Amino acid sequence: MEASDGLPTPRRYWAMLTVALALIMAVLDGAIANVALPTIASDVQASPASSIWVVNAYQLVITISLLPCASLGEHYGYRRVYKVGLAVFTLGSLACALSDSLATLTMARVVQGFGAAGIMSVNGALIRYIYPRRQLGHGIGINALLVGVSSAVGPTVAAGILSVASWPWLFAVNIPFGVVALAIATRSLPVNPRTGQRFDVVSAVLNALAFGLLIIGIDGLGQGEGRQLEAVELGVALLAGIWLVRRQLALASPLLPVDLLRIPVFRLSILTSVCSFGAQMLAYVALPFYFQGTLGRSEVATGLLMTPWPLATAVIAPMAGWLADRYPSGMLGGIGLVTMAAGLALIAGLPAEPSSLDIVWRMAICGFGFGLFQSPNNRTMLSSAPRERSGGASGMLATARLLGQTTGAAMVSLLFGLYSDKAVALAILSGAAVAGVAALVSFLRVRHQT
The missing domain is CATH 1.20.1250.20 (MFS general substrate transporter like domains)
Known part of the structure; x- marks a missing residue:
C-alpha cells in the first residue's frame, strides 16, 4: 500500500x-x-x-x-x-x-x-x-x-x-x-x-451505444445527413442512456458515476466543463474560416493567429492550479469564464480589416480566461469525489471535455448549414453566450465550497 x-x-x-x-x-x-x-x-x-x-x-x-x-x-x-x-x-x-x-x-x-x-x-x-x-x-x-x-x-x-x-x-x-x-x-x-x-460488461456496452451514437448523431446533424437516420441514432442513444442510468443506480x-453526480459541486463542475469546452470549440472551428475566408490570411498565418489562445492557457494554467489550492474554484472559474466570454465578444467586434495585433491580444484574453477556469475546475472534480472513486471522477472529467468539444463542433456545422454567410459571426457570439452560461454555473458552486 x-x-x-x-x-x-x-x-x-x-x-x-x-x-x-x-x-x-x-x-x-x-x-x-x-x-x-x-x-x-x-x-x-x-x-x-x-x-x-x-x-x-x-x-x-x-x-x-x-x-x-x-x-x-x-x-x-x-x-x-x-x-x-x-x-x-x-x-x-x-x-x-x-x-x-x-x-x-x-x-x-x-x-x-x-x-x-x-x-x-x-x-x-x-x-x-x-x-x-x-x-x-x-x-x-x-x-x-x-x-x-x-x-x-x-x-x-x-x-x-x-x-x-x-x-x-x-x-x-x-x-x-x-x-x-x-x-x-x-x-x-x-x-x-x-x-x-x-x-x-453490460454497462460498458450500453455506455458505448449511448455516447457513440450520441456523437455520431450530433455530427450527422452538423453534416446535414438524412434526418431519419439521425433520429434513429439519437433515439437509440437516448434509450441506451436511460437503461445505463437505471442500471447504475443499484x-x-x-x-457511469451517478453516485458522484449526486454531489452538487461535482455535478455543477461537470456542467461547467461541458459548456466551457463547447464554447471553446465553437470558436476554434469557426475562427480559421474567418481568418482565411473573410480576412484572406494564409494557412500558416492562420495557425500563428490561433496559437495565442492555447499558449496563454498553458502559461496561466500552473498559476491557476496554485490559486486553486487556496481559493474556491467556483470563483476562479467564474472569473476565468467571464474573461473568456469578454474575449470572444471582443473578437466578434473586430473591425473589418483588423491587424494581426488586434487579433492576437483578443485571442490571448480568451486563452487566459480559459486557463484560469480549467485547472481549478479539474481540481474540484477530482477532489470532491471520494478517494476510492477517483477513477470515476477522472473518467467523467475527460468525457465532459470530449462531449463539450463534439457538441461545439457540431453546432458550428449546423450554423454553416443554416446561415452560411453569417455562420462565423454567429458561432463566435454563441461561444461568448455559452461561456457566459458556464460562468454563471461556476459561480453557483461557491456556496457549496468552503
Missing part, C-alpha cells in the same frame, strides 16, 4: 514524467493527424471525405472507452490500466506507421484510440495519488500546461516531421517515447486500493 497522501520525491517527479510523456503523445496524436490528412489521403489513394475517419475513429473510440477504462482502473488498479493503455497505444502507433491502406490505418487508429483512452481515463486519478492533497492543484496545473502546450505545438510538430519525412513517421516517433514511459511507469507509479468487484461503484 502506498503512502496515504502522495508520493515522496524524487519518485513523484518520475511518476509525473511518465504521465507527462503519455499524455503529450495522446494529445499530439489527436492534433497532428488533422494536418497530415491531405498527404495521407493522396498516398493511400483515398477520398478526402473517407480520410476523415483517420481522425474520427481515434476520437470516437476514446470517447466510448473513457468511462469503462476508468472503471477498470477502480477495479484492477489505475497503474495497471495506465500501463496497458500505454502499451496498446505504442503498439497502435507501430501499426499506424506500417499501414499501407486507409482501412489498415483506420483500424490501427482504433487500436491507438483504445490505448489513449486507457491513458486519459486514469490520468487525473493517478495525479491525485501522486501529489499530496495540499498540492493537488499544482499537479493538475502542470497537467493542463502539458495539454495546452501539446495542443499549441501539434500542427507545428506535424509540419516539421512532414518537411523531412513521410507521414508514417508522425506515428513512428511515438514508439521510443512509449517504451521509455512504460519503463518509468513500472518503477514509479503509485498503487491504489481496488474495489475487488467484477467489471460490468451499483456501489457504477461505471
Whole structure:
C-alpha cells in the first residue's frame, strides 16, 4: 500500500514524467493527424471525405472507452490500466506507421484510440495519488500546461516531421517515447486500493451505444445527413442512456458515476466543463474560416493567429492550479469564464480589416480566461469525489471535455448549414453566450465550497 497522501520525491517527479510523456503523445496524436490528412489521403489513394475517419475513429473510440477504462482502473488498479493503455497505444502507433491502406490505418487508429483512452481515463486519478492533497492543484496545473502546450505545438510538430519525412513517421516517433514511459511507469507509479468487484460488461456496452451514437448523431446533424437516420441514432442513444442510468443506480461503484453526480459541486463542475469546452470549440472551428475566408490570411498565418489562445492557457494554467489550492474554484472559474466570454465578444467586434495585433491580444484574453477556469475546475472534480472513486471522477472529467468539444463542433456545422454567410459571426457570439452560461454555473458552486 502506498503512502496515504502522495508520493515522496524524487519518485513523484518520475511518476509525473511518465504521465507527462503519455499524455503529450495522446494529445499530439489527436492534433497532428488533422494536418497530415491531405498527404495521407493522396498516398493511400483515398477520398478526402473517407480520410476523415483517420481522425474520427481515434476520437470516437476514446470517447466510448473513457468511462469503462476508468472503471477498470477502480477495479484492477489505475497503474495497471495506465500501463496497458500505454502499451496498446505504442503498439497502435507501430501499426499506424506500417499501414499501407486507409482501412489498415483506420483500424490501427482504433487500436491507438483504445490505448489513449486507457491513458486519459486514469490520468487525473493517478495525479491525485501522486501529489499530496495540499498540492493537488499544482499537479493538475502542470497537467493542463502539458495539454495546452501539446495542443499549441501539434500542427507545428506535424509540419516539421512532414518537411523531412513521410507521414508514417508522425506515428513512428511515438514508439521510443512509449517504451521509455512504460519503463518509468513500472518503477514509479503509485498503487491504489481496488474495489475487488467484477467489471460490468453490460454497462460498458450500453455506455458505448449511448455516447457513440450520441456523437455520431450530433455530427450527422452538423453534416446535414438524412434526418431519419439521425433520429434513429439519437433515439437509440437516448434509450441506451436511460437503461445505463437505471442500471447504475443499484451499483456501489457504477461505471457511469451517478453516485458522484449526486454531489452538487461535482455535478455543477461537470456542467461547467461541458459548456466551457463547447464554447471553446465553437470558436476554434469557426475562427480559421474567418481568418482565411473573410480576412484572406494564409494557412500558416492562420495557425500563428490561433496559437495565442492555447499558449496563454498553458502559461496561466500552473498559476491557476496554485490559486486553486487556496481559493474556491467556483470563483476562479467564474472569473476565468467571464474573461473568456469578454474575449470572444471582443473578437466578434473586430473591425473589418483588423491587424494581426488586434487579433492576437483578443485571442490571448480568451486563452487566459480559459486557463484560469480549467485547472481549478479539474481540481474540484477530482477532489470532491471520494478517494476510492477517483477513477470515476477522472473518467467523467475527460468525457465532459470530449462531449463539450463534439457538441461545439457540431453546432458550428449546423450554423454553416443554416446561415452560411453569417455562420462565423454567429458561432463566435454563441461561444461568448455559452461561456457566459458556464460562468454563471461556476459561480453557483461557491456556496457549496468552503
